[in-house]
Amino acid sequence: MTKRKVLIVCPHPDDGEAFASQIGVQGIKAEWEVHQVIATCDEYGTPINEFKGERIRRIRKHEMLTAQKRYGTDAEGNTLLKLHWMDYIDGYVHHNKSAVLRLQKFIMKIHPDIIIGPDPFIYCDGHVDHMAVGKNYFFALKHLNPQSRPKIMLFFQTLMPNFFLPKGYPNQISYIREAHKSQWSQRMLRIVDMFNVLTQVSFQLKNLTIKSGKLQFVEGYRRVSFQTRNHIPRGMAKIFFYIFKDKPIGCEEGRLLPHPTTLGLDLVPSHDIF
Numbered sequence: 001m002t003k004r005k006v007l008i009v010c011p012h013p014d015d016g017e018a019f020a021s022q023i024g025v026q027g028i029k030a031e032w033e034v035h036q037v038i039a040t041c042d043e044y045g046t047p048i049n050e051f052k053g054e055r056i057r058r059i060r061k062h063e064m065l066t067a068q069k070r071y072g073t074d075a076e077g078n079t080l081l082k083l084h085w086m087d088y089i090d091g092y093v094h095h096n097k098s099a100v101l102r103l104q105k106f107i108m109k110i111h112p113d114i115i116i117g118p119d120p121f122i123y124c125d126g127h128v129d130h131m132a133v134g135k136n137y138f139f140a141l142k143h144l145n146p147q148s149r150p151k152i153m154l155f156f157q158t159l160m161p162n163f164f165l166p167k168g169y170p171n172q173i174s175y176i177r178e179a180h181k182s183q184w185s186q187r188m189l190r191i192v193d194m195f196n197v198l199t200q201v202s203f204q205l206k207n208l209t210i211k212s213g214k215l216q217f218v219e220g221y222r223r224v225s226f227q228t229r230n231h232i233p234r235g236m237a238k239i240f241f242y243i244f245k246d247k248p249i250g251c252e253e254g255r256l257l258p259h260p261t262t263l264g265l266d267l268v269p270s271h272d273i274f
Contacts, residue, residue, distance in 0.1 A: 003033040007110050007150070009103070009117030009137050010038045011129040012045070012090065013064035014180040018192055019156040020116050021173045022165045022219040027114075028071055028080045029169070035110055037084040037103075037273060038064070039133045043265060044090040044256050045183060053263035059182055067179035070172070087269040091256035093132040094268070104140035106273040112150045115141070119155035119222055121231035122241060124195065126248040130157065142226050153224035159237035161200060161220025196220060 006027040008016045016024055016036045027034040042060040043053055051059075064083065071081040084106070088094065107115065120134025134155070141153055154163055177189055200220045225231070233241040260267050 003031065005033045005035065005110060005112040005114075007107065007112035007115045008034070008036045009115065009133065010036055011093065011118060011127065011133040012040055012042045013038055013060045013067075014042075014177075014183055015118070015130075015157075017067055017173075017177045017180065018184070018189065019118075020219075020221075021176065022167055023114070023116055023154075023221075024071065024081065025169050025173055025176070026165065032113075033082065034071070034080065035082040035084060035112070037086060037106060039086045039088045039093050040090040040129060041085070041087075042090045042183075043260070043263070045250070047252075047255060049258065052258070053260075053265055056182075060180075063180050063182060067176050070176040070179060084273055086273050087266075087271070088129075089260045089265050089267055091128055091251065092260060092267055093129045093136075095132040095135045099132075099136050100139045100143070102273060103136050104144060107140055107144070107150075108148065111148075114152040114154070115150040116154040116156050116221060119158035121155075122159045122222070122233045122237055124157055124159055124240065124244050126245055127250055128248065130248075138224065141224060154221040155224060156221050158220070158222040159233060159240050161222050163221045163223050164200070164218040165221070167217040167219055 006023060008020050008024060010016045010020075016038075024034055024036070041057040041064075043057050045060055046052060046056050068079050068081045068083055071079065073079055086093075086103070093099070117137035118130045118134040120131050120138060123130065123134070141149060152163075174186070174189075177184060178186070196219070200218065
């Protein structure tokens with residue numbers, strides 16, 4: 001019997017763990033085939049110029065490979081999470097027809113049942129890579145034959161979640177997240193989790209009514225829609241969106257300098273995603 005598949009589309013190492021950890025871990029526990037495709041290796045993931053480029057790339061890749069092992073291994077020691085790399089440069093992910101088609105080709109190769117990527121419309125982090133990867137992801141799906149699209153298509157890091165997965169495996173997820181020690185502290189991850197709870201107020205109010213006052217801890221995502229009206233923030237999301245939309249994390253002035261060519265980095269990957 002063919003295993004069902006999950007594909008998590010990430011701008012950077014750690015985005016899958018921070019914003020879609022439940023889908024990843026629960027997919028593996030259900031014996032699904034879980035894939036992460038990562039756009040960059042966080043070559044500018046530090047304010048220290050001496051670390052930018054190859055040095056931080058090696059650190060971030062090592063951390064991601066450590067996280068991969070913490071999702072679990074089979075009897076032969078093979079990792080259960082499958083990793084793939086787009087090989088763009090942090091802060092310089094392309095959003096154009098070529099980039100959309102490149103990602104679309106990879107999606108068709110994996111042929112997932114469930115797919116999730118960053119929300120480029122109603123988001124809580126306007127990092128340039130999250131925007132570019134989110135738009136490439138959206139248009140790759142939009143221009144697929146509807147019969148070839150994944151059965152479930154979702155956005156993560158959204159301010160208007162409407163698809164919820166009950167939380168489980170807290171110890172393992174904390175252990176996986178701790179692999180990204182150059183970027184995340186437990187305090188920062190708790191802040192992310194608390195912010196996610198704020199975006200779920202409408203769900204929790206409904207849940208309280210239905211379940212007689214019992215809260216349900218969930219990870220919230222947004223269903224991908226190709227209707228423009230569904231990408232306009234409303235209610236509390238509108239307030240949060242206008243507060244955070246022009247405050248991207250990790251893109252402060254000077255962060256994406258020196259230019260990648262100065263650091264000897266290739267800006268445009270010429271190969272297919274594998």
